[in-house]
Every structure is written in C-alpha cells, then in structure tokens.
Amino acid sequence: MTENTGTRFEDGSYPADLGVKIEAADDAQSRLVLPFDERNTMFGLVHGGALASLVPIAAHAIAREPARAVTPPLRTVSMHVGYVRAARKAVTVETRAVRRVRELGFFEALIRDADGHAVAHASSTVSEAEPGSAPAGSPPLSDPPEGGRGFVAPADEAASGVAGAIRAAMAGSPFLSRRQLRLLGMRRGAIEMAMAPAAANLDGGGAMHEGAVLTLIDAAGATCPWTAVPPSPGASGATIALSAQLLGALPGDELVARAVVRARDARICWTDVTVAGGASGIVHAFGTVVYRFSEKNGS
Template sequence: MTENARTWFKDGSYPSDLGVTVEAADDAQSRLSLPYDERNTMFGLVHGGAIASLASISALAIARASPRAVAGPLRTAALHVGYVRAARKSLTVETRAVRRVRELGFFETLIKDVDGNPVAHASSTVSEGGSDSASADSPLPVPPSEGEGPFVAPSADAGTGDAEAIRAAMAATPFLSRRRLRLVSMRRGAVEMALDAAAANLDGDGAIHEGAVLTLIDAAGATCPWTVVPPSPGASGATIALNAHVLGPLPGDGLVARAVVRARDARICWTSVTVVDSASRKVHALGTVVYRFADKNGP
C-alpha cells in the first residue's frame, strides 16, 4: 500500500468507526475486512449501509494506491450493490480494478462472510481526476419534481405509517444511531431523513464520507416503503439492491435525503433518493433503493 493510500485511510474517521482493516491494497486490487460488531448491525445483521460502504472504501483504496493517484477528493460516480445474503458474521471484501481510462477507474467487488458465503457484489466507477474533474459544475438545485407535495412533521396518521415505530427502530439500530440519523418529515410514500456532520460520519479532510452518504441513501430508501405499508407484527423486509451516484466533493455540513416511492408491486418497492445539503439544499448525491417485503401481502 502506498503512503498516499495509508494516510488517506488512517485519517478517515468513518472507516475507523466501522472497524475496517485494509489487509492489502495496490493499484490492481484490495482486500479489506470488517469484524462482526454490534455497532455495525440492525437486528443482529450487518447493516446494508455498512456493506455498501465497504464497496466504496475498497475501490477508493485501490485508487489511492495507484501511482497516478491525486491528493484531492475522489468520488464514486456510479455504484451498484446487489445484496444476496444477510450477514451475521465478519466480512471480507475483495475488489479488483477492471479497467482505467482517462480519469475513470472501473472496479468489481465481492463481499463474503468468514465462511466464504457471498453476501453482496458490487460494481463501481470512480472519478480519479481530482479537482479538475470535480470543479466543472457545482451541485444543482433540487429539481422541482422532487419538491412537489408537502412533507409534514412525523405523525401516526392513517396511511402514513407509524412514525414513532420508525423512530424507535432507528434508535434501536446501533449502526444508524452511531450515524446520528433522524427522521425529519414524512408523508405517504415519501420521507426526509437527516445525517449530522458527526465525527464518525467524516473523512480525514472533514467532509462527509461517501460511506455515510450511502448509509443515508439506504436508510431513507428502505424506510420509505413503510410509509405505504404500516409496520405490523411479524412484517419484515430488506434492501436487495442499491444504486448511488456522488456528484462532486461532499460538504462538511449535514445532509438531508428525500426519498420517494416511484413504483411497487406485491413484494418490491422502487424508491428514488436525492441527497441535498441541509443549508443550501443543493444536490450532492442521487440514489435508488430496491426494497423487498418478506410478506407477500406487502404493498
């Protein structure tokens, strides 16, 4: 591992808080591990946001180890994560560089538990161009379509789900409580969720870490379906896929995710997520979460 990569990782508060260890990293591949720890779980399972973070962290570790690595911020222009199994054990993460062309790096990631069972697979595209590629455009204002319809203070009104149950579930989830996530507002089929600029959510430069943004996207996108179908005894579900795009350097201030259910069938919800700066309301990341209800009588 190059000194550039070693310094970047050591200074990253978010990876350190997860307990991620870089076992090897060069300009062709990386190997990481994540211990099974209650702080990274939800209901005893490793949280999907932590798993998505591993794909981003491992690809960026390779980018940092490259001889052409830049000192400025890198960003994951595109990420797709498919979740194939719940994780109840420590994880290993293996990522390889598929190709590099111009400022882009293309990577593949396989995440397994310690018994060798596949947990998730991911593909990512990292912009390795540094400040030149990141400064072409500033983040855009929230599109009008994302702002339509009033978001209201959380309540337990019929048809909007049980906000208190959602808040209780978030508070009982060690991984989300460490991220200091909170439900800001909601209506049927939509939620707003905030992420504070706590130390555990930052990178070594004091900006929000990409992994924390992926957690915010996953949490908002997975919560949103429950505003359509109120939680009931025995009901459960899980994120089966997550797509994310980081549009540029992330701020050092808090972020807000606005999630909206776009389509659903008897089992699956497709939710779009827009992540904005809590101060300027400019867009910093986009995402899509595919969520599956375990109960066939879901939405």
C-alpha cells in the same frame, strides 16, 4: 497483491468508526475486512449501509499507478451493489480494478462472510479528477409538489404510529444511531431524513464520507416503503439492491435525503432518493433502493 495485514484507519474518520481493516492492497486489487461488531448492526445483522460503504472504501484502497502521479482525492461517481445474503459474521471485500481510462477507474467487488458465502456484489466508477467547489449542474432542491405543503410531521394517528415505529427502529440500530439520523417528516409514499455531520460520518478531510452518504440513501430508501405499506405484526423486509451517483465533492454539513416510492408490487418496492445539503439545498447525490417485503407483510 501486497500484503499489509493489520492496517487500520486511525484518523477517527467514518472507516475508522466501522473498524475497517486493510489486509492487502496494490494498484490492481485490495482486500478489506469489516468486523462483526454491534456498532455495525441492525437487528443483529450487519447493516446494508455498512456493506455498501465497503465498496468505495475498498476501491479507494487500491493504490494508484506510480507513473500516473495523480494527486487529487479519489471520488466515486457511480456504484451499484446487489445484496444476496444477510451477514451475521465479519465480512471480507475483495475488489479488483477492471480498467482505467483517463481519470476514471472501473472496479468490481465481492463481499463474503467469514464462511466464504457471498453477501453482496458490486461495481463502481471512481474519478481521479480534481473536484470543483460545488457539484456542477446541481441546482438547489426544490420543494416537493402537493401545493407546497412538503414533508410535514404526521398528524393523523395511523401516520404517527408509523413515524414512531421508524424512529424506534433507527434508535434501536447501533449502526444507524451512530450516524445520528433524524426523521424530519413523511407522507404516504415519501419520507425526509437528515444525517448530522458527526465526526463518525466524516472523512479524514472533514467532509461527509461517501460511505455515510450511501448509508443515508439506504436508510431513507429502505424506510420509505413502510410509509406506503404499514407493517403488519411480524413483518420484515430487506434492501436487495442499491444504486448511487455522487455528483462531486461532498460538504461537511448536514445532509437531507428525500425518498419517494416510484413503483411497487406485492413484494418489491422501487424508491428514488435525492440527497442535498440541509442548509444550501444543493443536490450532492441520487440513489435508487430496491426493497423486498417479507411474506408476512400485508399489502
């Protein structure tokens, strides 16, 4: 692995906002560091969206083989991350290329904290193919069922209380507040959330960064369960797994995530998330978030 200690993203993009540093990278593996900074936290822990963001950032940092002479930008088409421990310190992600087949690269990553404890493990598939102007086969997102009512601002006192708690939690998270997320509406078991095209959410080319999209999926998917199981005093929970599929080139406009609880038991909730352009309605990503409630939470 080629040592390149101290290299940082200096283009004002999403990785730069996180403070990601490339310690080493070549065409086979990479090592990146995410500092423990308040801007990357929620409730004093490194946010799961920041951790998930390291997966594509690290895979893209692995140099292409010179003989391939590939010029299009790298694009993550699929990834999965499993969270095994909360991070209270800086983390390092070590990623290796498992195989390259035609335009596809397959990668494995392990994220550890400063003490060497495993925080998350991940796999991803990256494409080097030139993206089209719009995701193929992704029609505009249709309105949700229930008579066309869609996602509406909660009117009853109980729902309004949950919405207020969700907004307060987002505002109180340095990481999420920097992403400029907005709760658009909710109903029991479903939520709609928007992410603004703020400079800190973009890549070097002005499009939404893949890490920002993963953060939106995580935020919507981890918030949605609380609309189905209102929190009791002292209740908490955490994302234990996130899967995502990105459908092509990302826009530089506002994105909207719709999350729907598909199944749950007393402790675990499975939520599907669809991410589309706020104005166009074109679907750009799908995701599934697996969320685990703490023992204190009521059913």
